[in-house]
Amino acid sequence: DTEVTQTPKHLVMGMTNKKSLKCEQHMGHRAMYWYKQKAKKPPELMFVYSYEKLSINESVPSRFSPECPNSSLLNLHLHALQPEDSALYLCASSQGTGRGAGSRYEQYFGPGTRLTVT
């Protein structure tokens, strides 16, 4: 099973709403990632969790709050978003992070949540 699942598939929210995006993997991967992607652009890294601890925050505004309840789950809590935050939000996982190269660091992406902020 090399699947990363994300819910919901689509989300429309107002600027005063609070919502959460969910991501799940059952591959035993210990690194999980949140990316933001605008149309026709590459994914931009937001957060990295390694062994359930936040290891990278790419200077993301505090209106985005990640959470890793356990090694299989990753959440992204959204509050007071702006219209420019509308994008495809992708979750990914890999076996781990660290020095070296090879399949251990290959990332598997979920299908994404298409977020529209009105």
Add this chain to the structure above:
Amino acid sequence: TQLLEQSPQFLSIQEGENLTVYCNSSSVFSSLQWYRQEPGEGPVLLVTVVTGGEVKKLKRLTFQFGDARKDSSLHITAAQPGDTGLYLCAYYRGSTLGRLYFGRGTQLTVWP
């Protein structure tokens, strides 16, 4: 700083044509990865190239890693509409805070 330069940025071709997209850099990499992203979906890993000069084939897709491990190419033979998507090359920078770095991508459209 964009270490990986992908070209062309956009490519629109007819079904049956061949094409090559490039991923270039002045830096040396231990490996490079290629992803394809179809509209409305997440990127899917196609291949990881590790050895300089390596050639890997995936059906009609041929991936090559440059001898000096600074560049890579993807050649598609007899393109089909199902090949339409965003093709991304990426490298992994290994460290205690390792992460993936993407090129800007090549948007390929194959018309029937």
